[in-house]
Amino acid sequence: MxxxxxxxxxxxxxxxxxxxxxxxxxxxxxxxxxxxxxxxxxxxxxxxxxxxxxxxxxxxxxxxxxxxxxxxxxxxxxxxxxxxxxxxxxxxxxxxxxxxxxxxxxxxxxxxxxxxxxxxxxxxxxNTKLRSENTQVKKDLQAEEKSFSSLVAENKKLKREELALKRKVNIAGTIEISSVLVEALKEKSNGKYTTTNRYKKTDAFRIKFDILPNELANIGNREIFVQILDDHNNTVPSEKSGSKNEISYNDLISIDYDREKISVVSLVSVDRASMNEGDYTVNVYIGKRKVGKSIINLR
Structure with a gap:
């Protein structure tokens, strides 16, 4: 070898x-x-x-x-x-x-x-490659979660803005009235009325106001309630007294609103024997919403 x-x-x-x-x-x-x-x-x-x-x-x-x-x-x-x-x-x-x-x-x-x-x-x-991929997946997931959270927050913001806009539109589309003018009337023997400020001579109330125009309001029928309250916040008895939608009224007026001005006159007859000295408050409602008020004093 x-x-x-x-x-x-x-x-x-x-x-x-x-x-x-x-x-x-x-x-x-x-x-x-x-x-x-x-x-x-x-x-x-x-x-x-x-x-x-x-x-x-x-x-x-x-x-x-x-x-x-x-x-x-x-x-x-x-x-x-x-x-x-x-x-x-x-x-x-x-x-x-x-x-x-x-x-x-x-x-x-x-x-x-x-x-x-x-x-x-x-x-x-x-294993190193998988850890790297897992890290990237976690980063992508965190980015997606952040994006999702951002979208949720943005969606909530948009909903708040939408609700605020709806409220503004509703407010903007609300029907308003002019100042309410109230007169106490005394009926003469010929059936005509003259104004008075004495409760013992008051046979009726005349209430005047205008429904104001509004281009944003919905067109259609509206119910207007005229309410007369005495010093004790009681509804004054009258020929057309009634109650609807939890509102006691002395006159119910139905109008067909077309976004134009409408002049309204309400004549409410009362029994002078039931009248007393003091302030009388006249409230005007369109639906359930109070839109006007006026006070008259009778001596």
Whole structure:
């Protein structure tokens, strides 16, 4: 068998420690004739083999600490190495055949170790990529949530503005009336009326006002209620007294509103015997909304 020179040994250093051990076994077998020297060399090579096994075990332990989900596979590999390590440690006598056999096993385990490392590296890259994608997804989700919150806030704002606009439109479309003019009347023998300020001579009230034009108001029928209250806030009895929509009235007038001005005159007849001295309040309602008021004093 050809003996390895120094140049050959240097070239082999580029290979794995396990292959180096195999070559060292062959080298030692061919170059050591002295028994003591051969034993010394054997135990040196055994020590190298143990060191290599310790290194592989350490590598496996490092993977186990970093990748818990690989534990079962790594533990199986570690058990094989530990068993091999125990077998090497039990070699007390020179036995190059077993040392050579164990070296071959180390070579095989080293290949498995390298594949496992490559797998771990690949999984690490995938995990890093997934974390990066997950981070981006979270950022996108946060952006979507922020956008959604912004849209909700904008929608609420628009609804508030819409309600405010509706209120403004409703207010703008409200029908109003002019000032209410009230007169107390005394009926003459010929059936005509003249004004008076004496309660004992009051036979009627004449109420005048105008329905004002409004281009934004709805066209259609409107009910106008005229209400006359005495000093005690009681509705004065009259021929046309009634109650509707929780409003007691002395006169009910129905008009067909077409957004133009309408002059209204209400004549309410009363019994002068039921009249008393004091202030009389006249309220005007369109529907349920009070739109005008006036007070007249009778002595």
């Amino acid at each position: 050809k003996v390895l020179n120094n140049s050959s040994v240097k070239k082999v250093l580029n290979f794995s420690p396990a292959i180096l051990l195999i070559l060292l076994v062959i080298y030692s077998f061919n170059t050591h004739e002295n028994k003591n020297e051969l034993e010394d060399e054997f135990f040196k090579e055994k020590k190298l083999l143990q060191n290599e096994l310790n290194k592989i075990v350490a590598d496996y332990k490092e993977i186990t600490s970093k990748k818990k989900w690989l534990t079962k596979r790594v533990v199986n590999g570690m058990n094989k190495i530990i068993a091999l390590k125990d077998s090497v440690e039990q070699l007390e006598k020179v036995n190059y055949d077993l040392l050579f056999k164990y070296s071959l096993k180390i070579t095989k385990l080293e290949r498995e170790n390298r594949k496992l490392f490559l797998k771990v590296e690949s999984l690490q890259k995938q």
